[in-house]
Amino acid sequence: MPAVSLKQVRLRFGDILALDDVSFAVEEGEFVSLLGPSGCGKTTLLNVIGDLLAPSAGTIEIGGSSPAAMRLQRQIGFVFQRDTLLKHMPALANVRLPMDIAGTPRKEADAKARAALKLVGLEGREQSLPHHLSGGMRQRVAIARVFASDYRLLLMDEPFAALDAYNKLVMAEELLRIWQEAGKRTTVIFVTHDWQEAAFLSDRVIFMSGSPGHVKAEIKIPFARPRSPELRFSPEFVQMTNRLYNLYHQPEEDDSGGKAALPRSNTALPDPMAGGRETL
Ligand SMILES: Nc1ncnc2c1ncn2[C@@H]1O[C@H](COP(=O)(O)OP(=O)(O)OP(=O)(O)O)[C@@H](O)[C@H]1O
Numbered sequence: 001m002p003a004v005s006l007k008q009v010r011l012r013f014g015d016i017l018a019l020d021d022v023s024f025a026v027e028e029g030e031f032v033s034l035l036g037p038s039g040c041g042k043t044t045l046l047n048v049i050g051d052l053l054a055p056s057a058g059t060i061e062i063g064g065s066s067p068a069a070m071r072l073q074r075q076i077g078f079v080f081q082r083d084t085l086l087k088h089m090p091a092l093a094n095v096r097l098p099m100d101i102a103g104t105p106r107k108e109a110d111a112k113a114r115a116a117l118k119l120v121g122l123e124g125r126e127q128s129l130p131h132h133l134s135g136g137m138r139q140r141v142a143i144a145r146v147f148a149s150d151y152r153l154l155l156m157d158e159p160f161a162a163l164d165a166y167n168k169l170v171m172a173e174e175l176l177r178i179w180q181e182a183g184k185r186t187t188v189i190f191v192t193h194d195w196q197e198a199a200f201l202s203d204r205v206i207f208m209s210g211s212p213g214h215v216k217a218e219i220k221i222p223f224a225r226p227r228s229p230e231l232r233f234s235p236e237f238v239q240m241t242n243r244l245y246n247l248y249h250q251p252e253e254d255d256s257g258g259k260a261a262l263p264r265s266n267t268a269l270p271d272p273m274a275g276g277r278e279t280l
């Protein structure tokens with residue numbers, strides 16, 4: 001049984017059809033990225049999977065149950081683009097919060113929260129308030145929070161988008177390390193605009209396109225795990241990111257009655273594995 005299964009999901013906001021005929025499955029322990037341009041429905045889709053929005057049609061199952069049942073059983077963890085830490089709570093209490101709400105005994109919750117903060121490199125900052133931490137550190141706390149709570153499914157909506165380019169890379173490396181080092185591989189659905197981030201992290205990339213939001217393509221990312229940061233410098237990785245880039249910029253098959261834009265073949269990046277001189 002897949003960890004997540006969507007069949008013909010549709011969602012309408014008044015006159016706007018935000019999602020139409022979205023179907024795909026995610027396996028247990030798989031890391032899947034949703035990649036697509038702004039407004040194509042990525043956040044909406046994540047919210048539907050996490051039971052923050054109800055679909056207008058179609059079915060969604062998480063481990064064979066409904067998203068509502070899974071959310072009530074606290075099996076779904078969210079990381080949003082902007083961290084959702086409570087300002088007056090130190091890092092440790094912020095990480096412990098979902099466990100406190102769930103009634104986990106304090107000693108156990110404390111130990112898990114401390115271990116998670118250590119995992120994200122924030123040992124010693126347990127008592128720091130959010131405004132005494134940098135943006136990257138706050139996102140680390142948010143990530144510690146979802147890993148401490150041992151969710152079955154993690155939904156991450158552009159968690160590093162607010163960071164500068166360097167910290168974005170570092171956080172992707174950290175997330176990969178934490179995910180790989182955690183006892184079991186949690187199923188992750190990760191929204192991003194960044195095809196390099198998607199290729200580095202994912203087992204599979206699901207391309208979305210808008211008007212209405214739908215799945216345009218799925219690409220398997222074949223790199224072995226555990227992956228290290230050096231992967232990004234390999235020719236295979238560059239080849240994969242070029243492929244994703246080209247797909248990202250490719251217009252859809254002409255379903256617009258001849259009005260689709262011309263293929264942007266002049267912007268396609270060369271394939272460094274195709275022989276000849278490497279031009280990148
Ligand atoms: N609450 C809402 N009410 C009405 N329309 C909405 C609502 N939320 C999203 N939409 C519309 O649904 C579409 C998809 O929005 P969504 O936020 O899912 O896109 P996205 O792919 O996450 O974009 P971005 O990459 O910019 O975050 C857009 O046309 C948006 O205007």
Ligand SMILES: [Mg+2]
Pocket residue numbers: 042043044157
């Ligand atoms: Mg969004």
